[in-house]
């Protein structure tokens with residue numbers, strides 16, 4: 296069982312580094328339990344579900360980063376058929392009430408970001424729209440029964456110079472997709488690259504059927520009743536080469552990012568990740584996601600994804616960023632005040 300003991304106060308990056316020792320490569324969790332930072336009134340609550348999975352909550356307003364709970368083993372993804380493990384999804388997602396979620400953000404259509412989404416939106420988040428690319432919609436095709444719930448990102452795309460168009464969910468949540476790019480997994484090689492151009496009629500049966508398509512990051516604004524930004528969250532679910540994945544500079548000048556969710560896993564395949572994103576987003580706080588090995592069951596003790604020197608990433612981040620940084624164990628809850 297995971298501990299939900301309250302961790303009062305906060306852990307700095309230095310504490311995280313010293314707690315995890317100086318061993319390169321396979322670090323364990325940096326922080327777990329409940330992390331409180333700042334005044335509790337109208338705080339943003341962020342719960343880490345593993346891989347790209349997050350629950351972002353501001354009062355009753357809820358947005359999900361698409362989780363993966365099925366976690367097929369490495370050999371299965373290479374050689375065998377894989378599919379969503381609905382029992383495991385229900386067991387894991389059922390620990391939380393996400394019935395009020397209005398959107399599930401899918402940054403690209405690889406299996407670790409999309410395979411579990413149909414079950415999640417059918418069973419656990421019945422109101423939620425799926426925010427993703429044409430490849431996301433075509434991969435969900437006619438077999439899933441949820442492709443008509445996709446809100447396409449393509450007409451809304453923003454980048455450093457282009458404002459883009461917010462996708463609005465009621466009067467208190469808006470989402471801006473940011474044109475991004477999927478970094479290689481290793482040695483310049485990106486697995487499962489391509490796009491799905493026609494709706495699939497059958498459920499994908501192999502990891503390689505889940506092509507990435509357009510990769511996007513997102514800005515999510517939680518708004519106060521007067522329309523001002525209460526919390527601005529940046530969320531990426533893949534490492535990218537800057538300036539791909541940047542937010543519009545004009546928007547950040549008006550309101551910098553309050554919480555940036557960054558991926559450390561394959562940062563060494565590109566240049567200036569994370570440094571360029573700290574400069575572009577000017578975040579107050581940074582959370583690291585998609586850092587752990589997702590080829591093992593969700594309940595196993597967490598360890599970092601193979602081939603990633605997470606400590607090196609954290610050192611580079613610490614050299615350019617003085618704010619709070621956390622690398623959460625699965626299940627960690629952050630209460631982040633303004």
Ligand SMILES: [Zn+2]
Pocket residue numbers: 403405477507533
């Ligand atoms: Zn991917």
